[in-house]
Amino acid sequence: MSSALQNQRLLYRLGFFVLFVLAPPLDLFRLDLTQGHFILFGLDWTLGLDPFLRGEVGVGHAALNLLLRGFLPIALLGGGLLWVAWRYGRLYCGWLCPHFSVVELINGLMLRASGKPTLWEKQPLPERQPDGRSLQPDRRLWPVTLLVVLAFALLWAVVLLTYLLPPQEIYTNLFNGQLTRNQSVFIGVATLAFCIEFLLARHLFCRFGCAIGLFQSLVWMANKRALVVGFDGGRASACIDCNAACDNVCPMRLKPRAIKRKMFTCTQCTQCIDACTDVQAAHAAPPLLQWVRGECALQVSDREHGRRPAVSKHCFRGIDVRVETATQARIRHSSIVRHGAPRLDRAYVSHHGE
Numbered sequence: 213m214s215s216a217l218q219n220q221r222l223l224y225r226l227g228f229f230v231l232f233v234l235a236p237p238l239d240l241f242r243l244d245l246t247q248g249h250f251i252l253f254g255l256d257w258t259l260g261l262d263p264f265l266r267g268e269v270g271v272g273h274a275a276l277n278l279l280l281r282g283f284l285p286i287a288l289l290g291g292g293l294l295w296v297a298w299r300y301g302r303l304y305c306g307w308l309c310p311h312f313s314v315v316e317l318i319n320g321l322m323l324r325a326s327g328k329p330t331l332w333e334k335q336p337l338p339e340r341q342p343d344g345r346s347l348q349p350d351r352r353l354w355p356v357t358l359l360v361v362l363a364f365a366l367l368w369a370v371v372l373l374t375y376l377l378p379p380q381e382i383y384t385n386l387f388n389g390q391l392t393r394n395q396s397v398f399i400g401v402a403t404l405a406f407c408i409e410f411l412l413a414r415h416l417f418c419r420f421g422c423a424i425g426l427f428q429s430l431v432w433m434a435n436k437r438a439l440v441v442g443f444d445g446g447r448a449s450a451c452i453d454c455n456a457a458c459d460n461v462c463p464m465r466l467k468p469r470a471i472k473r474k475m476f477t478c479t480q481c482t483q484c485i486d487a488c489t490d491v492q493a494a495h496a497a498p499p500l501l502q503w504v505r506g507e508c509a510l511q512v513s514d515r516e517h518g519r520r521p522a523v524s525k526h527c528f529r530g531i532d533v534r535v536e537t538a539t540q541a542r543i544r545h546s547s548i549v550r551h552g553a554p555r556l557d558r559a560y561v562s563h564h565g566e
């Protein structure tokens with residue numbers, strides 16, 4: 213599955229991952245524990261309290277420094293992130309986060325090795341891919357998968373240390389085999405912890421372990437009109453031929469046709485939309501899953517406890533059965549002949565309680 217949006221997302225994620233690794237050695241951002249303050253764009257970023265402690269300036273000056281150098285940057289950064297989340301959801305997670313990049317990479321490798329994107333998946337996923345290709349699991353890929361997990365765990369451990377101690381010292385010591393005892397212990401323990409997390413609990417971390425992700429989700433849930441993946445329920449019968457491709461590709465293991473509350477951790481990666489686009493392309497029809505917002509988002513965010521907001525026909529780029537083309541009608545008819553009367557697929561029914 214490859215679309216312009218997925219290629220664009222890959223570029224963003226690669227760029228941010230490189231930035232994540234290079235920020236400390238380039239002095240773009242790090243906390244230097246040996247100096248006791250942050251380094252930002254090559255400059256020392258302190259709270260400016262030293263003159264106050266030496267008695268050279270008064271309380272007012274110190275408070276202003278705290279406000280300008282401490283509170284304001286945090287409020288601007290945090291506020292900006294939450295504003296984006298309020299309107300667009302966890303865009304940071306799906307489009308930038310270096311941890312989510314590892315999650316997707318390992319999901320893909322495990323899928324190729326075992327047919328399951330995680331060790332917790334009960335059954336292997338269908339071999340038929342949204343675009344019709346067949347993906348057959350190959351157990352010989354397990355060693356590669358485990359090697360990649362180890363390599364990324366080690367990389368994360370080293371990079372994390374360079375956010376705390378002078379990067380030049382860490383990389384020099386590492387390449388010369390002269391890490392201090394504490395540095396070795398830190399890297400060893402962190403690598404082990406990341407290995408376990410990447411192998412067994414990477415989704416759990418994204419769901420509940422990461423404060424950045426959790427707060428984005430909470431803010432997003434509070435805005436019922438925010439951007440969300442919507443399902444064109446009026447055309448649900450078009451799912452009849454599909455093996456729930458949208459569920460299968462979701463890297464967060466969500467059910468994209470469900471209501472918003474059940475998609476609390478959606479990262480707006482749009483893989484479900486692309487999968488549906490591929491599936492429906494075979495029927496010359498637009499996808500049933502599409503990004504919606506404003507009034508159109510209510511059919512996903514406000515659809516529970518008996519509430520069923522009306523869906524305007526403008527919410528989805530859909531085929532109107534009244535203007536169905538001859539080809540679409542033929543495909544629809546042959547599908548009914550082959551499979552009987554249209555029914556909702558089981559995954560959709562269970563998630564909508566219908």
Ligand code: SF4
Pocket residue numbers: 441461462463464465466467468475477478479480481482483484485
């Ligand atoms: S529901 Fe769709 S957009 Fe959200 S994480 Fe899953 S695949 Fe990505």
Ligand code: SF4
Pocket residue numbers: 450451452454455456457458459469487488489491492500501557
């Ligand atoms: S919305 Fe329906 S047709 Fe589209 S991918 Fe999901 S199950 Fe398949």
